Amino acid sequence: MDKSEIDTPALIVDLDVMMRNIREMAKLARERDVKLRPHVKTHKVPEIAKIQVEEGGRGICVQKLGEAEVMAANGLNDIFITNEVVGQVKLSRLARLREQVDVYVAVDHPDNVSDLSRTMREQGLELGVYVDVDSGMHRTGVPPEKAPELAEAVSKSEGLYLVGIMAYEGHAGGPINREERISLINKAMEQTLLAVRLIRQRGIEVGEVSVGSSATVRYSSTFEGITEIQPGMYVFNDYYLVEREAATIDTCALHVLATVMSRPSPERGVVDAGSKTFHFDMNRYPIAVGIEGVEIVKFSEEHGWLILRGQAQEKIKLGDRLEFIPYHVCPCVNQFDILYGLRRDKVEKSWTIAARGKVT
Numbered sequence: 001m002d003k004s005e006i007d008t009p010a011l012i013v014d015l016d017v018m019m020r021n022i023r024e025m026a027k028l029a030r031e032r033d034v035k036l037r038p039h040v041k042t043h044k045v046p047e048i049a050k051i052q053v054e055e056g057g058r059g060i061c062v063q064k065l066g067e068a069e070v071m072a073a074n075g076l077n078d079i080f081i082t083n084e085v086v087g088q089v090k091l092s093r094l095a096r097l098r099e100q101v102d103v104y105v106a107v108d109h110p111d112n113v114s115d116l117s118r119t120m121r122e123q124g125l126e127l128g129v130y131v132d133v134d135s136g137m138h139r140t141g142v143p144p145e146k147a148p149e150l151a152e153a154v155s156k157s158e159g160l161y162l163v164g165i166m167a168y169e170g171h172a173g174g175p176i177n178r179e180e181r182i183s184l185i186n187k188a189m190e191q192t193l194l195a196v197r198l199i200r201q202r203g204i205e206v207g208e209v210s211v212g213s214s215a216t217v218r219y220s221s222t223f224e225g226i227t228e229i230q231p232g233m234y235v236f237n238d239y240y241l242v243e244r245e246a247a248t249i250d251t252c253a254l255h256v257l258a259t260v261m262s263r264p265s266p267e268r269g270v271v272d273a274g275s276k277t278f279h280f281d282m283n284r285y286p287i288a289v290g291i292e293g294v295e296i297v298k299f300s301e302e303h304g305w306l307i308l309r310g311q312a313q314e315k316i317k318l319g320d321r322l323e324f325i326p327y328h329v330c331p332c333v334n335q336f337d338i339l340y341g342l343r344r345d346k347v348e349k350s351w352t353i354a355a356r357g358k359v360t
């Protein structure tokens with residue numbers, strides 16, 4: 001199948017670029033002597049997760065139990081759910097999954113520790129747990145001062161064992177300004193390593209110290225004491241990462257292929273991809289590639305409103321196919337059933353995005 005035969009809108013991945021991204025991160029992990037646990041919530045495709053493991057990943061990370069179930073059903077067997085798993089319905093599912101594969105979770109509350117312990121005990125299982133430390137993002141996680149208490153609770157709970165801590169510093173990759181990013185990463189690593197020291201002072205061993213987002217990991221992995229990294233977006237990259245100097249246009253492996261479906265005036269066009277295709281969680285539009293003077297300036301659900309400038313006003317015709325780099329790749333991938341893997345305009349792979357929509 002040729003690229004021209006793919007119906008639009010479609011997700012297309014340049015396989016050479018994707019493989020280079022996967023191998024570069026694996027090389028970075030080897031050089032820094034840390035374990036790489038790729039976060040597969042970006043692509044949600046078991047076959048790509050397997051490639052990441054074969055290329056040097058030690059297991060994978062997922063965000064949701066549902067993603068873990070899909071990955072396990074497809075042969076992945078070392079899965080860290082980098083999230084709190086709360087509520088009896090989910091705990092029962094977790095126990096069933098633990099019977100099949102090595103699965104780990106994050107905790108940030110003693111009640112959750114008790115519930116996990118009871119569930120695992122009842123089933124005669126043992127579950128590995130990471131204490132979730134808030135290193136500055138202020139989403140989930142306990143402050144470093146509270147980490148020893150929780151680590152102790154995990155260590156003393158039947159059916160659970162402490163793997164280490166997780167301290168995701170996603171917030172630190174946010175600022176466009178490099179000095180601000182560096183300053184936030186420094187603070188986050190200081191908090192992370194403080195948590196490790198405080199837990200050890202209680203006489204509790206901390207195995208893994210797991211950090212890292214695609215925007216920060218090249219720097220955060222250099223800190224002494226970090227043992228594991230969990231970046232996700234690096235597999236495809238996106239314009240968010242380009243703006244934060246963690247990617248370039250050329251390393252963005254994933255494009256959305258769209259068709260010009262209306263050409264109302266010389267300076268206006270509309271493509272068949274809107275907010276239901278790209279998603280809009282960061283309030284930023286995708287970037288057109290391979291052509292000058294094309295800008296998406298507005299979304300309807302199924303329409304991307306284009307402004308055309310300069311030669312694009314002449315060049316762009318009804319039915320033309322344009323390519324865009326999503327601003328934030330993860331929610332965009334989650335909108336699709338299929339991911340096409342291409343080499344020089346030939347479709348080599350057609351992957352089912354098996355864990356898309358797995359939000360439970």
Ligand SMILES: Cc1ncc(COP(=O)(O)O)c(C=O)c1O
Binds near residue numbers: 039213214230231233
């Ligand atoms: C806990 C956790 N770990 C790792 C990641 C991967 O980070 P990124 O996709 O920025 O590489 C995320 C992303 O949201 C996350 O929430």
